[in-house]
Amino acid sequence: MALGRLLHGDPQHDTDGTAIGHGRGYELFTTVAFGGRRDRVFARLAALSGARPGDRVLDVGCGTGYLTRRMATAVAPDGTALGVDPADQVVDHARRLAAALPGCTFERGIAEELAAPDASFDVVVSSLMIHHLPAGVRPRALAEMYRVCRPGGRLLVADFRPPESRIGRHLVGAATGPAMEHNPIDELDGLVRDAGFTGVGVGDLRPWMRYVTGVRPAERQDPA
Ligand SMILES: C[S@@+](CC[C@H](N)C(=O)[O-])C[C@H]1O[C@@H](n2cnc3c(N)ncnc32)[C@H](O)[C@@H]1O
Numbered sequence: 001m002a003l004g005r006l007l008h009g010d011p012q013h014d015t016d017g018t019a020i021g022h023g024r025g026y027e028l029f030t031t032v033a034f035g036g037r038r039d040r041v042f043a044r045l046a047a048l049s050g051a052r053p054g055d056r057v058l059d060v061g062c063g064t065g066y067l068t069r070r071m072a073t074a075v076a077p078d079g080t081a082l083g084v085d086p087a088d089q090v091v092d093h094a095r096r097l098a099a100a101l102p103g104c105t106f107e108r109g110i111a112e113e114l115a116a117p118d119a120s121f122d123v124v125v126s127s128l129m130i131h132h133l134p135a136g137v138r139p140r141a142l143a144e145m146y147r148v149c150r151p152g153g154r155l156l157v158a159d160f161r162p163p164e165s166r167i168g169r170h171l172v173g174a175a176t177g178p179a180m181e182h183n184p185i186d187e188l189d190g191l192v193r194d195a196g197f198t199g200v201g202v203g204d205l206r207p208w209m210r211y212v213t214g215v216r217p218a219e220r221q222d223p224a
Contacts, residue, residue: 015110018132018179019086023064023093030066034207038066041205045127046070048203048213049156051079055122058148059083060111060141061129065094065104071125072104082116084109111141119150127158127209130191131183142195149216155197158211161185161204185210 020026031038045067051057055075059068062083072081080103085091091106098104109115111129124145133141145155160180162169173181189202189212197214204210 015086015112016134016137017061017086017110017112017129020063020090021087023090026090027064027066027093037207041209042067042070042127044205045125045156045158045209045211046074048211049074049123049125050154050213051075051123051125054078056120057081057123057125058114058116058121058145060109060114060124060126060145061085061132062094062106063087063090063128065098065106067125067127068094068106069098069101069104071123072098072101076103079103080105082107082121084111084114086110111144112137113140114144114148116148118147119153121148122150122153123156124149124153125156125158128160130157130159130188131179135184138191139194142191146195146197146216151216152218153216155192155214155216156211157188157192158205158209159183159185159188161208161210163208188212 051071051074053075056079057071057075059071062068062085065083068081068083075081083094083106086108088108091108094106130138149155160183162172162181162183169181188210189200192212192214193200198217199215201213
């Protein structure tokens with residue numbers, strides 16, 4: 001069985017996504033997988049999100065809250081960072097890790113049906129979550145991120161970029177399962193554009209992340 005699959009939790013009945021069920025195991029697995037670059041990569045993602053002190057940030061599929069905590073620091077002292085994830089166990093774990101961080105909170109929630117009101121965040125971020133969703137659910141998740149982002153607000157979505165070599169992909173598949181091995185990362189910027197975001201930018205971060213940034217137009221422009 002792929003190692004990554006051991007980290008999956010019980011099925012969450014309000015989402016078709018694959019929830020993570022073991023916060024501590026996930027932390028260990030991810031730390032190893034980033035090969036010492038995790039902190040640098042997530043600090044860069046926080047910077048690329050464009051979040052500023054005082055902003056309200058939402059982190060969708062926050063897991064143990066690694067990015068959420070960096071976002072909370074970026075928007076301190078008056079801003080807030082809320083992380084949502086369907087897995088109770090990782091939400092509890094995230095709360096414990098952020099207990100001393102003002103303005104950093106966590107709730108149970110799913111990407112395809114966010115509980116937040118329209119236009120309630122200045123910045124929406126999401127890392128390594130989209131590949132957990134079935135392909136048919138991904139546009140809904142991006143549409144929800146658009147809905148809760150205020151006009152003029154910013155989006156940053158990052159996800160796993162599979163290796164180009166077949167052997168590399170095979171090793172990823174053996175370690176984590178097919179969702180990461182075959183992750184259609186080249187579709188990510190199209191999903192962001194189709195949701196209505198403009199000024200879309202794309203970049204890669206080593207060892208294996210791609211990020212896409214966008215802006216919700218100040219005036220509503222319906223997706224084509
Ligand atoms: C690989 S983890 C990434 C966690 C964190 N964002 C990070 O970068 O470390 C993917 C997360 O997506 C969550 N997830 C799965 N289905 C989801 C859904 N429908 N909505 C929101 N999050 C979901 C999982 O529970 C898991 O915590």
